Amino acid sequence: MQAGPDTPGEILIVTGMSGAGRSTVANALEDLDWYVVDNLPPRMLRPLLDLTERAAGAVPRVAVVVDVRGRSLFGDLPEAMRALQADGQVRVVFLDASDAVLVRRFEAVRRPHPLQGDGTILDGIRRERERLTPIRETADVVIDTSAYNVHQLSLRTVELFGEEGAARHTVTLMSFGFKYGLPTDVDLVADMRFLPNPFWNEELRPLTGEDPAVREYVLAQEGAREFLDAYSAVLRPVLAGYERENKRHSVVAIGCTGGKHRSVVMVRELAARIGELPGVAVRMTHRDLGRE
Numbered sequence: 001m002q003a004g005p006d007t008p009g010e011i012l013i014v015t016g017m018s019g020a021g022r023s024t025v026a027n028a029l030e031d032l033d034w035y036v037v038d039n040l041p042p043r044m045l046r047p048l049l050d051l052t053e054r055a056a057g058a059v060p061r062v063a064v065v066v067d068v069r070g071r072s073l074f075g076d077l078p079e080a081m082r083a084l085q086a087d088g089q090v091r092v093v094f095l096d097a098s099d100a101v102l103v104r105r106f107e108a109v110r111r112p113h114p115l116q117g118d119g120t121i122l123d124g125i126r127r128e129r130e131r132l133t134p135i136r137e138t139a140d141v142v143i144d145t146s147a148y149n150v151h152q153l154s155l156r157t158v159e160l161f162g163e164e165g166a167a168r169h170t171v172t173l174m175s176f177g178f179k180y181g182l183p184t185d186v187d188l189v190a191d192m193r194f195l196p197n198p199f200w201n202e203e204l205r206p207l208t209g210e211d212p213a214v215r216e217y218v219l220a221q222e223g224a225r226e227f228l229d230a231y232s233a234v235l236r237p238v239l240a241g242y243e244r245e246n247k248r249h250s251v252v253a254i255g256c257t258g259g260k261h262r263s264v265v266m267v268r269e270l271a272a273r274i275g276e277l278p279g280v281a282v283r284m285t286h287r288d289l290g291r292e
Contacts (some may be wrong), residue, residue, distance in 0.1 A: 049290025177259030
């Protein structure tokens with residue numbers, strides 16, 4: 001749902017069993033540009049909704065994490081949730097998992113269940129499940145995370161709450177010059193120094209890879225187009241794998257001697273090819289262009 005100047009924003013209540021993945025869902029929603037509010041008292045839901053309406057579309061999508069950490073305040077959630085649902089103003093996603101899985105997750109992080117008191121983790125889970133049953137029954141979406149790891153749960157969140165057609169992975173294609181050092185924080189590096197250097201052509205030397213004459217020269221060299229076709233084919237399964245592993249951003253660096261000619265051309269050509277992939281957004285940056 002796209003909020004405009006006269007439409008209220010979208011409100012999503014994220015609740016459910018402790019240990020079922022609320023933090024993972026909240027982080028995935030933030031990556032999708034939702035404004036996430038954690039551990040909000042249920043009585044504040046209506047004022048929050050009023051605030052988003054007055055914001056005139058400035059905060060189009062808000063996710064609110066509400067759970068038993070609110071202690072006695074959490075008891076207000078069913079009534080507040082029903083009132084907002086009746087107005088069609090919110091959706092509720094409930095995260096659940098089997099008792100055995102929840103016990104293992106609490107044991108893995110060595111933390112007590114918030115409701116276990118002097119009892120066991122399982123005692124706390126049972127108390128929480130009893131308290132949350134009415135909320136689960138009226139939730140718009142129930143996700144059983146028993147068989148999900150964090151990456152799979154994040155992907156499921158994107159599928160359910162990402163905007164249709166939105167990019168699931170963003171790749172930055174960076175040109176650079178080896179003479180200025182390898183870039184840091186990149187995932188893949190390719191070397192264009194196997195191609196003749198336009199620097200040694202007096203007419204092309206003052207130009208850059210953004211000029212048509214340099215582009216034509218570089219692409220006319222033996223192996224240039226073959227590299228583009230092959231490297232694009234290599235990147236397709238790599239980017240698809242990054243997406244499956246919930247790696248939402250990656251950087252592919254393309255280098256030449258000075259970062260002025262060959263690498264700039266090849267970044268632009270790769271961007272045109274990779275940009276055709278569904279769910280992939282491409283950005284370009286030229287780290288060393290203009291340094292010489």
